[in-house]
Amino acid sequence: MFKLINSVIVLSVLVATSAFADGHKLKVGMITTLSGGGSGLGIDVRDGFMLAIKNNKNIEIIIEDDQRKPDIAVQLADKMIQSEKVDVLTGIIWSNLAMAVVPAAVNQGKFYLSPNAGPSALAGKGCHKNYFNVAWQNDNLHEAAGGHANSAGFKKTFILAPNYPAGKDALTGFKRYFKGELAGEIYTKLGQKDYSVEIAQIRASNADSIFFFLPGGMGIGFMKQYAQSGISIPVVGPAFSFDQGILKAVGVAALGVKNTSQWSKDLDNEANKTFVADFRKEFGRLPSLYASQGYDTGKLLISAMEKANVKDADSFRDAIRAADFDSTRGSFKFASNHHPIQDIYVREVIKEGDILTNKIVSIGLKDHSNAYVDQCSM
């Protein structure tokens, strides 16, 4: 359905652009997950992005659904680059899809702005001058969780994540900053929903806290079962399992849990207030982390377009690198490997009326960059 509406948008934008022939025009291709498992994230990124570029006459956008399949994503990227001749690609949610699309796209001279996935391979050795990550490097939120664990005085933490690359990055990221001792380390099966085995091991381990990275349905299952287990040591995790879209499904089991995020609904700056209000008005729901990332990606793009023409790749790249836009996160800069330098906050899940949401309680890591800057020669 959206595609239909969307082509109408494209059409009207096309008509409108002829009237503003003097501005720098640009064509964006968005590949994101709109159907199948995990489509909630893609829909939020899309909606955030569309909100940011709303009423901008110079952007033409094409949106396609990758169904969370790497091969489909590659084909869509080919289509956008070869047939549609887009200037900038964006939208991919998952690291494995990004790994399939990004290297080929940037090597063909296109710009890629990542609104979510930030695999370490693209931050270190595989970094590229045309690749910018507007969200985070994958390890960031986990590193902040490690930092928070130190300041909360945790001495013996039990850590768990699914057995796949992002899960390993998560535990590595946490361990990079955590100074205490590990009570246990478990890799679970990807897609696993029942955590009785792991919870029994946590109970037997005498841990004083838990760190977990279990995105999507996995985290919902874990939190609910943990709440039933009678264990009462504190839990810390990245924002993914406690974000707006998913909180409703986790329910009260999430109340009081600390989670790390570079964004929160209650961040006190003008850009964020406008974003939250506009998003609620436009879509009738609270924005999520992903929506904020989509929105920032859109705003960053507009800021660069105002300064430079995308056909002049070098000056356009400089314009993006300057990151001269009002981020919903407050201060935002790019590190030399084109990943954000930003504050990462610790949020707590609270109840506002009937709705579960997050509020900021402290800063986990200030002006945080990433561990791969030195490996990137650019």
Next chain:
Amino acid sequence: MTFELFIEQLLNGVQFGFMLFLMSAGLTLIFGVMGLINLAHGSFYMVGAFSAAAVATVFGSFWLSLLASLIFASLAGVIVEVLVIRRLYNRDHLDQVLATFALILLFSESVRWIFGAYPLYLDVPDILSGTIQIMGGIYYSKYRLFIIMVGLLLSIFLFFLIGKTNLGVQIRAGQHDREMISALGVDISKLYTFLFGIGAALAGLAGALVGTIQSVEVGMGEPVLILAFVVIVIGGIGSIKGALVASLIVGCVDTMGRFLVPWLLTTITDPSTAMSIGSAIASMLIYILMAIVLIIRPTGLFGKVLT
């Protein structure tokens, strides 16, 4: 590793096993009696969970939501049987596999259309939340204990239904000789619809029970479906007894494997690698088990031996 931990994990395995039994009982009956491979059985599991979540949201009652899962899943089962499945009984397995594969697409995408892309909420009622102390020092989740009880009761019910009632006689007769039973004046078409509905209801109940402590989302049925197939193949297709035994074996092997394999590997390598390799092996374990069983007994543990 303590004795308490071991027993707790064993209980987890048994609980998982009973859950698998609820799924595989319907599957194995449907195959045994009607000769139908139903890949869409996982969709009833999902329908059960979603209808439970919807009812729980509106009425706020856990028990009502369990009832809803039974009603809506069996309703979905009956509708699908009448519209599609009954035309497939005389087809070969290939048509059945594909038609029911198509039903999965239909169910999953329709549910997403209706309920949206984010998971729904379903929670444990107060009376079953928290833990209970059993056998001395073991604290075990009340809810999981409840699942074990439900599974146990339903197994007894099913064995009674098939072993002792008139309906059971018809079902068993249907497994052996379809023409004979219709010649004896049993309305075979009604029997099939009824049986299909029962199978769907059990799957729906399993979905609601599991959805309560896991997550209610589109696509939740397929992983369980594959496990249920593993179960009925190990147990021998058509055998309820086989399904029960195999459910418990698969439940325990999977649970204990996830726990013991990495633990055993830590004795030979560093913990991080042991966990990583161990969990890889653990996730392959039940498939290895299934392959071994089939290589030794090509029709499963309790299946009829083909000559």
Next chain:
Amino acid sequence: MISEKIINLGCITCLLIFSLVAHYMDEPYFVTLATRITIFAMAAIGLNLVLGFGNLISLGHAAFFGFGGYISGILATHAFNSEPIFEWPLIFSGSSNLIVIWVLTALLCSALALVIGFFCLRTTGVYFIMITLAFAQMIYYFAISWPSYGGEDGLSIFIRSSLFNINTMNGMNFFLICFFWLGLSLYLTSRIIQSPFGLALRASRYNLDRVKSVGITPFRIQLLAFVISGVITGIAGSLYADLNRFVSPSSLSWQMSGELIVFIIIGGVGYIYGPLIGAIFFVTFEQIFGSYSEHWQVFLGLLIILTILFARGGLIGFLSRSRDYE
């Protein structure tokens, strides 16, 4: 009623013309699309050999498709990074030469098919369906958790592997390579099923006892067919990895196996060209409906059900009403 030959010929010419036109109109995406159809068709042709002609319903052919892809990916990555794959007992480096890749894919896939087939063919019917699935799932979980080649993230191939002096990065050239393989596998299949071996294979689906009584061992026949089938699907997988310059565990998933069966059934079980027509139809359907609705899979589901209930023999059967190979 159209004769089956005309349908077959029409489809394969249409595919070729479509990609040529797309190429000359400078629409490389449609060339890629045609290549994708070609590769899917080839993979399903491999499966069709055992499924359509031997009635061995394998729900685990993604194992070969993905395995072929990984062989291609691993060889190319090692060649790209110039790191040998193993150094003992002799140094074995990667390769980005398609001939080497194909030969190795064929060898390794036949070894894999030999092992899987040896165990699976001891069972029949549903047990066969499930045990093939079990083997595919083992490999799938292994690929997800094995860190060396990207695990769930998959493995990127930065440059398509090369063949003589042909520029494989050119979409049309690569299409023609795949088209050649498609033609070869169609030709091979038609030769095989008319050979004494093929007759024995087709006979084994009807009456095992009768086949045994004329002195043929069905197990050997079926195993050989399974191996050939695995090799064809494996090479298709290897081509698919090169097309996307990427391979990931999703090409090993059971949904992939399911899709291959969908191609065969939509096209028509037991027709040599069935998989090709099924793949053309499936990909076209996905393109057209996918651009109208995010919920296109609802319509796909409905369509498959209707095909099975009312158009037995798939599209070819529906169009030609011939039952040549049934």
